[in-house]
Amino acid sequence: MADLKLTDVAKSYGPVDVLKHIDLEIEKGELIVFVGPSGCGKSTLLRMIAGLEKITGGELQIDGQVVNNVPPAQRGIAMVFQSYALYPHMTVRENMSFALKIAGKSKSEIEAAVNRAAKILQLEPYLDRLPKALSGGQRQRVAIGRSIVRDPKVYLFDEPLSNLDAALRVATRIEIAQLKEQMPDSTMIYVTHDQVEAMTLASRIVVLAGGGIAQVGTPLELYERPENTFVAQFIGSPQMNLLGGRIVGTGQQTRVELPEGQGTILSNYPTKESDMGLEVEVGIRPEDMIATDGPDYAYEGEVEIKEALGEVTLLYFKKQKPEHEPVIAKLPGIHTDVRGKRMRMTAEAEKVHLFNNGQSLLYR
C-alpha cells in the first residue's frame, strides 16, 4: 500500500501553472528525493504535501486518506527547513518539545521523546542552549530532532544542507543516511538541487522539470536508462554529450551514423525496421568515451582544452559549429600532450543512449 499518493496534483497561482499532472506513489520506508533545476517547483510540491501551500488540483493521500483540506499538523508529517527555522527564544529542549506541548502530551512523555531524539542526534550536551549558541550543523540536527520527537509518518526535508559549508554538508549527508537506516519504517521526502545528494541518499529520485515529472526511478535507473534528454543531461557531471545522428542499421542493436563526428556507433537500444533513417540524438556520457586508434569510431575532433584532475583528465573538443555544445571526454589517468591533437572517440554499445525528439527510444 502506498504511504503517500499524489493523483494528478496541480498548483497554479492565478493563471500561472507552477505544477501540473503530478502522479506519484511513495511506499512506506522509502527515501524519495525531489531534484530539479531552480524554479522547477520541487519546493512547492513539498510544501503542498506539508500543507503550507494549497493544492489547486488533484488529490493527495497520506495513508489512504485524502488530506487536501486537512490542516498541516494533522497530516502526520514533519518538516525540516532550509533555514532550520528554530524558535530563537527557546532552548534546544524547548524547541524540540514545542509540538508535543501543543498536542497536550504529559511531561514524562515529552521528556522521554526529547531524550530519545537527543540521543540519536548526539544533542544531549546542548539541550539547554539557545539556538544562537550552536553551530550550523548542530542547528540542523536540532531541526531534525524537532521532527523526530513527533514521530511522523512522513519526514519532509527542504534543502536541509544548502546552508552548510562543503565539508559539513558531506558529514551531515552521511548522518541523514544513517538516520534513515535507524528508522527504516519512516518515509522521507527530500528536496535538493544537488545531484550528488540525490544520488547518494535516494531510494528513488523524482526529477522535476518545467512543472512536471521528467522521470521517477532509482538513482542507477536514472543514470543508466534516462527517459529523456533532460534527465540524461541533468544526472551526471560533466553532462552527457548529445550528438545528432541518423539510424543506418536496425534490429537488437542499432547502428547510427554521426555526421557531426564523421563516424558511426553501435547502440544496444533495439529498433524496428521502420526506424531506418530516423533522425536521433546519440547520448554518450563523458566517462563512457573511449579513445581509439581503430577505423571504427564515433567521433573525431581536435582537443581544445584539457583539465587534468589527477585521477581523470577532461578533454574538451573543438566545436564544429558555434551552436553545438563542446563534446567532452573523461579519460582515466593522466594524459599529457593532448592539446591540439586530433583524437578519435567511441563507446561500448551498452553505454550509448538514443533519443528521438528528446524521448528515449527505450521508452517508446
Add this chain to the structure above:
Amino acid sequence: MGPLMQGVLTILIGVFGCIGYFYASNIVLDRVIFPPRHDDAGRNINRANAVRPWLFLFPALFALTLYLVYPVVGSFIRSMYDRTGDTFIGFQNYQNLAGDPEFRSAVFNNLLWVLVVPAAATFLGLVIAQLTDRLKWGGIAKSLIFMPMAISFVGASLIWKFVYANDASIGMLNAVRLFFGADGPIDPLQVPFWNNFFLMVILVWIQTGFAMVILSAALRGIPEETIEAAILDGANPFQIFFKIQVPQIMGTILVVWTTITILVLKVFDIVYTMTGGNFGTQILPSYMMEYMFRDDGRATAVALVIMVLVLPVMIWNIRQARKEMR
C-alpha cells in the same frame, strides 16, 4: 535691520563660523602646537591625532553643557530658593511638596498614567499591527490609526472635549448613553477617579499608532519559516502569536513601552486643556505648570522630581535600544 536679514546673517555666521573654527583650529594644532618637525615629528603626529577628535567634538559638547547640564544644575540650585529667588530655604520646597495632598494625588495619578497608557498603547498597537498585516485594506486601517500621531496634544484634547461634551447632541459618549436609554447627560470629566482614565484614553489614542508602526515592522522581520514550523507543530493562531511571534520581538516591545512611558511622564497638555487638573485629575507636569507663576517657587522642585522619575526609564530605554541595534 529686519528680522529676516538677522536670521540669514545668523545662519551665515553659524555655518561659516563652524567651518572657520574647524579649519583654523586644525591649522593651529598641526602647525603651532604639535608641528611634525625635527626629532619629534612622528610623536607629534600621533599627539595631534589624539587631540583632533576633541577639537571637532568641542562645539557640540559645549552646546550640550550649556543647554542641558547647566539648566539641570541651575534648576536644582533654584529649587532651594523661595519664589523671590533671593532667600535660600534648603529643602523646604520639597518638604512642602511632600505635605501637599494635591501633590500626592498628582503622584498617584501619574503612577496610574505610567501603568495604564504604555501598556494599553503597546498592547493595542501590537494587536492592530498583527491584524492589519493580514488584511487587504490593512494599509488604509493603519494610516487611519497612525493619523492621531500628527495631531498636537492640545488639538487632540479639543477633539475629545467634544466627544466627552456634557450634552447628548454634541458629545458622542452621551449620545451613545442616550441611545441605550440612560437618563440625562453626564460630564465624564467630573466622574471621580474614572475621569483619569477618560483622559488617558486620549493619549492612548495618539500613541497606539506609534506602537503599531514600530511593532508592525518588527513582526515583518520575524523569519517566515519559524511561523510555518509552528503551524506544522500544530500551534493555533493564538499560540503562534503569543508563543512564537511576541517572544521574538520582545526587545522591540520593551523599547516601545519605555519610549511611551517617558512620554507619559512629560505630557501635561491633555490634563491642562481638559480639566486644568481639577476634579482629582492632577498629574505632576500639570501640577508644576500650576505653580510656575505663583506661590512659593516649588515648580523647579517638581521639575526635578519628574526628571528623577524619568531618568531610570530613559537609561534603560537607551540600553535596550542599543542592544536591539547589535
